[in-house]
Amino acid sequence: MSDRLFVNTDALCELLRWMRLKAEVYIHADFQGCWAVDTSGDRHVPFHLVHSGKSWLHLPGEEPRLLSAGDLVVFPHDAQHYLSSEDESPEQYLVDQPTGSDKSQGQITGLTCGHFEFGNKAHWPLLDSLPPAIVLELSDTSRLANTRSLIQLLVSELELAAPGSKVAVEHLAHVLFIHILRSQLDKGLPSGLLKALFDPKIGNALSLIHTRMEHNWTLETLALEVGMSRAVFATEFKRLTGQTAMAYLTEWRMMHATELLQTTELAIVDISEHCGYQSDVAFRKSFKKITGFTPAEVRRNK
Structure with a gap:
C-alpha cells in the first residue's frame, strides 16, 4: 500500500468517525405491477440498489433514466426523486405502496433501499462537491468489481437474515459509503473537501x-x-x-x-x-x- 493512500485514507477515516456515520437498510423487497418509491425528505442520504429487474429513476427537470439490475443510485443532498415501474412520472397514490398496487402482471423488480446519515449534526462539507444523484452501473463488469462484490455480500446478508445479519449489513453499508466517495474521485472532482482528503x-x-x-x-x-x-x-x-x-x-x-x-x-x-x-x-x-x-x-x- 502506498504512503499516499495510507495518509489520505486516515484523514477521511478520522472525519467519518467524528461525523459518526450511520447506515440503515429498510426495504429489501420485490415489486411487481405499477409501483413507485420515494425516500427523500428526511435529511439523510438515500440510496437504492436494483438487484434484479429494472426500474425508472425520476428527478425533477430531468429525463427519466432506466436502471438495470446491479445499478446503485445515491442522493448526497437528499434530492427529491422517484423510482418506479414506468417511464412516466408516477401517480402520487402509487408512491411507497410496499410491493406495488397490482402484483398480477409485469416484471418483478428487486429493490434494496436505505440511507446514510451522520450522528453528529454539525455541518461539514464532505458531500458539497458531489452531484444531486450518483448512479454506479455495477452491472458493468469491467469497472467497480470490488464494489459489486460488496453489494453482493450485502444482499446475501439481507436474504440470509441469520443472527448478526443486521449489524453485518450496517457495517457493509459503511464500507459502501466509502466506495461511493472513491468512485466520485475517479471522475475527477475539481475541488472540495473530498478532493482535498485524497x-x-x-x-x-x-x-x-x-x-x-x-x-x-x-x-x-x-x-x-x-x-x-x-x-x-x-x-x-x-x-x-x-x-x-x-x-x-x-x-x-x-x-x-x-x-x-x-x-x-x-x-x-x-x-x-x-x-x-x-x-x-x-x-x-x-x-x-x-x-x-x-x-x-x-x-x-x-
Missing part, C-alpha cells in the same frame, strides 16, 4: 489537523510537515477546501470542543487545552466567534 499533500495536512489538533500548528509548520512552501500550501489548501488552513483548524477544534461540552463533564479549561489552546480566555473568545455561543451556554443547553 490529495497527496493537502490530505496529509488534513490528517495532521484531524489527529493532532492540540498541536500548536501554524501555516508555516503545516507547510513544512507536508513538504510545501508556505505560499503554495496556503493557495492549494484554500483552492481545494474553500477556506484557509487556519480557519479549517479552528473550526475542527470548535466542533470537537462542542462535542466535549455536550457529552462530558470535563472542565472548560481542560477542553480548551485538549483543543490546542494555552489560554482559556483565547479559547472562549474563539469559541464564541465560531459558534455564536459561549462554552457555558452550550453546556447548559446540551
Whole structure:
C-alpha cells in the first residue's frame, strides 16, 4: 500500500468517525405491477440498489433514466426523486405502496433501499462537491468489481437474515459509503473537501489537523510537515477546501470542543487545552466567534 493512500485514507477515516456515520437498510423487497418509491425528505442520504429487474429513476427537470439490475443510485443532498415501474412520472397514490398496487402482471423488480446519515449534526462539507444523484452501473463488469462484490455480500446478508445479519449489513453499508466517495474521485472532482482528503499533500495536512489538533500548528509548520512552501500550501489548501488552513483548524477544534461540552463533564479549561489552546480566555473568545455561543451556554443547553 502506498504512503499516499495510507495518509489520505486516515484523514477521511478520522472525519467519518467524528461525523459518526450511520447506515440503515429498510426495504429489501420485490415489486411487481405499477409501483413507485420515494425516500427523500428526511435529511439523510438515500440510496437504492436494483438487484434484479429494472426500474425508472425520476428527478425533477430531468429525463427519466432506466436502471438495470446491479445499478446503485445515491442522493448526497437528499434530492427529491422517484423510482418506479414506468417511464412516466408516477401517480402520487402509487408512491411507497410496499410491493406495488397490482402484483398480477409485469416484471418483478428487486429493490434494496436505505440511507446514510451522520450522528453528529454539525455541518461539514464532505458531500458539497458531489452531484444531486450518483448512479454506479455495477452491472458493468469491467469497472467497480470490488464494489459489486460488496453489494453482493450485502444482499446475501439481507436474504440470509441469520443472527448478526443486521449489524453485518450496517457495517457493509459503511464500507459502501466509502466506495461511493472513491468512485466520485475517479471522475475527477475539481475541488472540495473530498478532493482535498485524497490529495497527496493537502490530505496529509488534513490528517495532521484531524489527529493532532492540540498541536500548536501554524501555516508555516503545516507547510513544512507536508513538504510545501508556505505560499503554495496556503493557495492549494484554500483552492481545494474553500477556506484557509487556519480557519479549517479552528473550526475542527470548535466542533470537537462542542462535542466535549455536550457529552462530558470535563472542565472548560481542560477542553480548551485538549483543543490546542494555552489560554482559556483565547479559547472562549474563539469559541464564541465560531459558534455564536459561549462554552457555558452550550453546556447548559446540551
